[in-house]
Amino acid sequence: MTDRSRFDRRDVLQLTGAGLLTFSLAGCTASEAGSGEESVPRGASSDDDADDNGNGNGDSDEADESENGDGEEDVELVDEEPDYDGWFDDVDNYDGTLDFTGEDTVEVVVGAGDDGLLYDPAAIEIDAGTTVVFEWTGNGGDHNVAASDDSFESELVGDEGHTFEHTFDDEGTYTYLCTPHEALGMKGAVNVV
Ligand SMILES: [Cu+2]
Structure with a gap:
């Protein structure tokens, strides 16, 4: 999906800088397929295509930001x-x-960031029935994973490689925190869907 984002961004440049590039691409496809250039109102149909490309670009910009954060290039932000x-x-x-919908298990790092005081990724969306495996980096001292609604709570430990698993069987939005480092x-x- 990274590739598509970059492609879309390139389209924006073409549209704002020299819209003719997109237009000529569309024109080529049309003439090759139909060879009926004389009857096709090229200007009008190309305009529609260009507008569609432009509308899609607000979303892909957000996706780019997440790539910078954690390098998970093949993961997209949720639509809603x-x-x-x-x-x-x-x-x-x-x-x-x-x-992360469509995955059986998803890993979340405990003790991420420069100070080891973050979960990464901070927010994920999964299907009901997916197991989340929390894995400790060993950084930032002792951490735990404690659900706000008390539906799950891990040990409070600092060991690198320690893991805690929880399977989310029911839909809903579950927030969790590290008891010593919530503040x-x-x-x-x-978010379970
Ligand atoms: Cu902590």
Whole structure:
């Protein structure tokens, strides 16, 4: 999907800088396929295509930001961002919810970031029945993973390689935090669809 984002961005440049490039591409395709150039109102149909490309670009810009954050190039942001009701206001690495639907297991790093005081990714979306495996980096001291609604809670440990698993069977938005580091913004969320 990275490739598509870049392609879309290139289209924007073409449209704003020299819209003729997109137009000529569309024209070539039309003439090759139909060889009926004389009867096709090329200007009008090309205009429609160009508008469609332009509309898609607001979304891909957001996706680019998430790539910078964690390098997960093949993961996209969800189409409709859940309402976390301010949960992520003080979380440094929250940059939208990453779409992990279709996966049986998803890994979240515990103790990410320069200080080891983040979960990464901070927000994920999964299907009901998916297991999330939290894995400790060993950075930032002792951490845990504690659901706001007490539906799950891990041990409080600092060992590198420690893991805690939870399978999310029911749909809903689950926020969780690290008990010692909540005030420092060590918080995450799992949106189950
Ligand atoms: Cu912590």
